[in-house]
Amino acid sequence: MTWETVIGLEVHAQLATKTKIFSGASTAFGALPNTQACLVDLGMPGVLPVLNKGVVDMAIRFGLAVGSSVAEKSVFARKNYFYPDLPKGYQISQFELPVVIGGQIHIELDGGVKKTINLTRAHLEEDAGKSLHEDFEGASGIDLNRAGTPLLEIVSEPEMRSPAEAVAYAKKLHELVQYLGICDGNMQEGSFRVDANISVRKVGAELGTRAEIKNVNSFKFLERAIMFEVERQIDIIEAGGAVVQETRLYDAAKDETRSMRSKADAMDYRYFPDPDLLPLIITPAMIEKVKGEMPELPDAKRTRFIEQYKLSDYDAMVLTGSREIADYYETVVAATGAKDPKIAANWVMGELNARLNADSLDVSESPVDASRMAGLVARILDNTISGKIAKDVFEIMWTSTDSADAIIEAKGLKQITDVGAIAAMVRGVIDQFPEQLAEYKGGRDKLFGFFVGEVMKATKGKANPGQVNQILKDELAK
Amino acid sequence: MNFHQMSMVQLAGKLQDKSVSSVELTQYFSDRMAKYDDQINGYITKTTELAMAQAQAADARRAAGETGLLLGMPLAHKDIFCTQDIITTCASKMLANFKAPYNATVVEKLNAVGMVTLGKTNMDEFAMGSTTENSAFGVTRNPWDTRAVPGGSSGGAAAVLAAGLAPIATGTDTGGSIRQPAAFCGVTGIKPTYGSVSRYGMIAYASSLDQGGPMGKTAEDCAHLLAAMAGFDERDSTSSEGERPDYVGSLNAPLTGLKVGLPKEYFGEGLSDEVRAATLATAAELEKLGATLVDVSLPNTEHAVPAYYVIAPAEASSNLSRYDGVRFGHRCDNPKDLNDLYTRSRSEGFGAEVKRRIMVGAYVLSAGYYDAYYLKAQRVRRLIKEDFMQAFEACDVILGPVAPTPAWKLGEKTSDPTAMYLADIYTIPVNLAGLPAIAMPAGFAGALPIGVQLIGNYFSEPRLLNVAHQFQQATDHHTKTPAAWA
Numbered sequence: 001m002t003w004e005t006v007i008g009l010e011v012h013a014q015l016a017t018k019t020k021i022f023s024g025a026s027t028a029f030g031a032l033p034n035t036q037a038c039l040v041d042l043g044m045p046g047v048l049p050v051l052n053k054g055v056v057d058m059a060i061r062f063g064l065a066v067g068s069s070v071a072e073k074s075v076f077a078r079k080n081y082f083y084p085d086l087p088k089g090y091q092i093s094q095f096e097l098p099v100v101i102g103g104q105i106h107i108e109l110d111g112g113v114k115k116t117i118n119l120t121r122a123h124l125e126e127d128a129g130k131s132l133h134e135d136f137e138g139a140s141g142i143d144l145n146r147a148g149t150p151l152l153e154i155v156s157e158p159e160m161r162s163p164a165e166a167v168a169y170a171k172k173l174h175e176l177v178q179y180l181g182i183c184d185g186n187m188q189e190g191s192f193r194v195d196a197n198i199s200v201r202k203v204g205a206e207l208g209t210r211a212e213i214k215n216v217n218s219f220k221f222l223e224r225a226i227m228f229e230v231e232r233q234i235d236i237i238e239a240g241g242a243v244v245q246e247t248r249l250y251d252a253a254k255d256e257t258r259s260m261r262s263k264a265d266a267m268d269y270r271y272f273p274d275p276d277l278l279p280l281i282i283t284p285a286m287i288e289k290v291k292g293e294m295p296e297l298p299d300a301k302r303t304r305f306i307e308q309y310k311l312s313d314y315d316a317m318v319l320t321g322s323r324e325i326a327d328y329y330e331t332v333v334a335a336t337g338a339k340d341p342k343i344a345a346n347w348v349m350g351e352l353n354a355r356l357n358a359d360s361l362d363v364s365e366s367p368v369d370a371s372r373m374a375g376l377v378a379r380i381l382d383n384t385i386s387g388k389i390a391k392d393v394f395e396i397m398w399t400s401t402d403s404a405d406a407i408i409e410a411k412g413l414k415q416i417t418d419v420g421a422i423a424a425m426v427r428g429v430i431d432q433f434p435e436q437l438a439e440y441k442g443g444r445d446k447l448f449g450f451f452v453g454e455v456m457k458a459t460k461g462k463a464n465p466g467q468v469n470q471i472l473k474d475e476l477a478k
Numbered sequence: 479m480n481f482h483q484m485s486m487v488q489l490a491g492k493l494q495d496k497s498v499s500s501v502e503l504t505q506y507f508s509d510r511m512a513k514y515d516d517q518i519n520g521y522i523t524k525t526t527e528l529a530m531a532q533a534q535a536a537d538a539r540r541a542a543g544e545t546g547l548l549l550g551m552p553l554a555h556k557d558i559f560c561t562q563d564i565i566t567t568c569a570s571k572m573l574a575n576f577k578a579p580y581n582a583t584v585v586e587k588l589n590a591v592g593m594v595t596l597g598k599t600n601m602d603e604f605a606m607g608s609t610t611e612n613s614a615f616g617v618t619r620n621p622w623d624t625r626a627v628p629g630g631s632s633g634g635a636a637a638v639l640a641a642g643l644a645p646i647a648t649g650t651d652t653g654g655s656i657r658q659p660a661a662f663c664g665v666t667g668i669k670p671t672y673g674s675v676s677r678y679g680m681i682a683y684a685s686s687l688d689q690g691g692p693m694g695k696t697a698e699d700c701a702h703l704l705a706a707m708a709g710f711d712e713r714d715s716t717s718s719e720g721e722r723p724d725y726v727g728s729l730n731a732p733l734t735g736l737k738v739g740l741p742k743e744y745f746g747e748g749l750s751d752e753v754r755a756a757t758l759a760t761a762a763e764l765e766k767l768g769a770t771l772v773d774v775s776l777p778n779t780e781h782a783v784p785a786y787y788v789i790a791p792a793e794a795s796s797n798l799s800r801y802d803g804v805r806f807g808h809r810c811d812n813p814k815d816l817n818d819l820y821t822r823s824r825s826e827g828f829g830a831e832v833k834r835r836i837m838v839g840a841y842v843l844s845a846g847y848y849d850a851y852y853l854k855a856q857r858v859r860r861l862i863k864e865d866f867m868q869a870f871e872a873c874d875v876i877l878g879p880v881a882p883t884p885a886w887k888l889g890e891k892t893s894d895p896t897a898m899y900l901a902d903i904y905t906i907p908v909n910l911a912g913l914p915a916i917a918m919p920a921g922f923a924g925a926l927p928i929g930v931q932l933i934g935n936y937f938s939e940p941r942l943l944n945v946a947h948q949f950q951q952a953t954d955h956h957t958k959t960p961a962a963w964a
Contacts, residue, residue: 045560045806087805090799270840272792275793276685277716
């Protein structure tokens with residue numbers, strides 16, 4: 001490989017406030033156009049912005065989580081440009097003095113390779129509105145509901161070297177902002193948007209000319225867009241050409257990037273401090289207060305799960321994939337007396353996850369909540385039912401509100417653990433299949449499974465599988 | 479009764495003792511507006527019908543037992559304050575059809591105490607100018623000499639006060655826009671400390687300098703209106719959160735021991751003899767009232783005008799970007815495309831001075847020039863503030879002229895913007911520093927009034943109003959009215 005890919009990401013995370021960053025209008029998604037745009041969002045003559053204090057706490061939370069320094073003083077600046085969905089003719093952002101400086105995101109790649117990506121900065125800004133070009137003959141529609149929505153723009157250093165690293169970084173950041181409760185992470189609704197700066201160079205050479213791919217809204221598209229873009233740039237250079245600095249758009253349908261505007265059309269944004277807003281001052285006391293309210297972060301939780309519940313790295317990673325699933329798991333473990341955290345882990349990661357995926361549900365929407373799940377796991381742990389029967393019980397629970405106990409009772413699914421009863425049934429089965437018995441004795445060991453199956457069938461699956469195995473082995477040896 | 483020759487406080491006394499009703503007073507001023515305003519053009523919009531309804535409501539409140547000093551008092555608003563359901567033009571063709579869907583905080587507050595809106599006064603377009611010649615609705619004339627300018631940008635407010643077409647008015651001051659027209663028209667006006675009066679609903683020219691304030695016949699009138707206008711507003715992040723000073727309570731305090739600073743830079747080259755004489759006579763009068771005069775220096779005064787003409791246009795160029803023909807205001811006919819919509823709407827909607835300042839502002843903020851112009855101007859701004867802080871160690875208030883000359887003739891300086899800009903040399907430093915200053919009549923140069931200003935430290939408005947009131951108790955410059963409208 002003579003070519004090296006260099007990637008830096010800029011992520012726009014929509015902060016999960018109820019109202020906009022500089023006005024009292026709602027930020028709820030999906031309202032009718034322009035029903036959530038107040039006088040301030042409309043840029044009416046004479047109106048003034050007032051900072052939503054909620055975004056400050058969120059920025060501090062993020063800063064603390066990535067180990068950055070939270071700026072004691074940051075300044076809102078105006079980024080001036082004309083566009084119909086930008087009502088004031090400028091966007092309020094932060095330029096020279098952002099609220100968060102530096103910080104790190106630790107990623108893990110396939111094969112367990114670990115890497116640290118440094119952050120350049122994160123700053124607060126307002127979102128623009130939306131231009132609707134398709135629906136109006138000969139004109140464009142403007143929806144200003146999104147105008148003024150608070151964003152945290154998180155800028156990384158150009159330290160990623162492959163699409164996989166970029167995706168791992170974006171996913172890690174996505175998980176983090178949700179853990180922190182500062183962003184709902186909904187990529188379809190645009191709550192988490194990624195811009196990728198991509199260049200290629202010969203290993204060890206100076207940085208190449210970069211292209212920026214704007215507004216990628218899924219991890220899959222991010223990977224594809226980078227792969228396409230890297231190939232495009234290498235082709236250009238190998239053909240003797242030069243990459244042009246420009247902004248490009250990823251078209252998912254065609255799986256390609258194409259030019260939006262070149263550096264030559266780059267605007268001079270005439271940034272200057274917004275005289276309508278005072279500098280944002282963050283005191284040590286404010287930081288201390290937020291510190292006290294910080295949730296446990298994914299990496300710390302993962303380490304704790306491995307130690308506390310003796311889980312594998314993989315299990316711990318899956319079970320800390322979101323705050324909700326981690327909370328679900330810990331509720332189940334706590335309610336089952338933490339006897340065997342691995343059984344609970346298997347159930348949450350296995351049956352529950354599969355069923356949630358099949359029904360396209362989030363863990364927070366699970367029809368079987370953590371306490372009902374705990375009721376089921378408890379019966380497995382005390383040998384009332386086998387794992388196999390438990391799956392049937394779980395299916396019934398999924399479509400009803402009954403507890404595991406009620407279902408076990410009603411359906412008579414209680415496991416048979418009486419050695420004498422099981423031995424009698426085992427002997428009955430052996431007597432029933434003399435031919436197979438002869439073959440088994442003649443050396444066809446595989447037939448052991450056949451006998452197990454027949455015994456389970458005879459007991460309608462209720463016999464304790466461990467006991468069945470043991471007794472069958474003894475009886476067949478006779 | 480010559481109501482128009484009385485101060486607002488005198489009229490308030492009449493409303494309070496019920497010798498006149500708000501309806502009668504409103505009718506009186508509305509009649510005068512109908513009769514005389516054509517000769518002055520002080521009003522862009524007269525709201526007589528609304529005024530009569532507000533007057534009736536005020537009379538009802540008084541009948542029900544309310545006794546407020548401003549209850550039922552007619553008032554003229556500068557057409558820069560947004561007024562719900564009344565057109566707010568900012569004297570621009572751009573907003574000729576603009577009806578704000580809300581009231582400015584100042585309007586809301588004055589409505590709440592029961593004041594009556596006579597109309598909206600003329601001004602320089604978007605408050606950019608010193609003569610009210612830059613109005614899309616025609617020039618306002620100086621009631622003392624209709625060939626002369628009334629000053630600006632609050633020229634309409636000053637002129638209607640001088641001609642007796644309103645007893646009290648609101649104005650705004652970004653580089654002298656309350657004080658200079660007050661001086662040119664022989665009335666009193668105070669530019670409060672930046673942050674005292676909410677800017678919410680006051681259409682922005684230069685946000686870090688703009689400040690609303692009262693204009694009236696006397697300092698006492700201004701004190702009462704300021705008390706109703708000022709106060710913290712959570713809708714304006716630059717609004718001062720401190721407790722509102724008592725503007726009225728100390729009006730009658732004696733001036734014994736007051737130290738009045740005379741900055742030597744305010745008496746240098748370019749100052750006319752008449753204005754110099756009137757300013758020094760004011761100093762002598764204050765001395766008679768118990769004050770001591772001290773020499774002070776404001777060495778960076780000469781840099782104020784260039785710094786202002788970087789900072790104000792920079793902010794203006796951005797503040798005026800919202801006038802793009804998309805959501806409100808002037809929109810050109812049949813735009814070909816987006817660029818055409820922007821270009822023609824703005825070219826047609828804005829006047830020459832506004833365009834000039836937008837261009838200057840965009841230039842000084844552009845890449846490669848920002849440090850040399852904008853940042854340097856901000857450094858000058860700090861130096862000017864430090865000059866004042868130094869001076870206030872030696873004195874309580876600073877006395878100086880408002881403008882180097884009395885009002886000049888209409889059209890005299892329109893072809894030379896720089897000469898016009900330089901005439902703001904004594905008022906601009908105050909805005910750059912964010913300080914309060916009051917302008918008051920101090921004599922005449924022939925038929926034209928001369929004004930002087932008192933500049934105070936932050937939030938020293940009570941002291942400034944006190945000094946001006948004591949001066950007005952001892953002198954009669956402020957009681958003179960132009961003969962043509964007597």
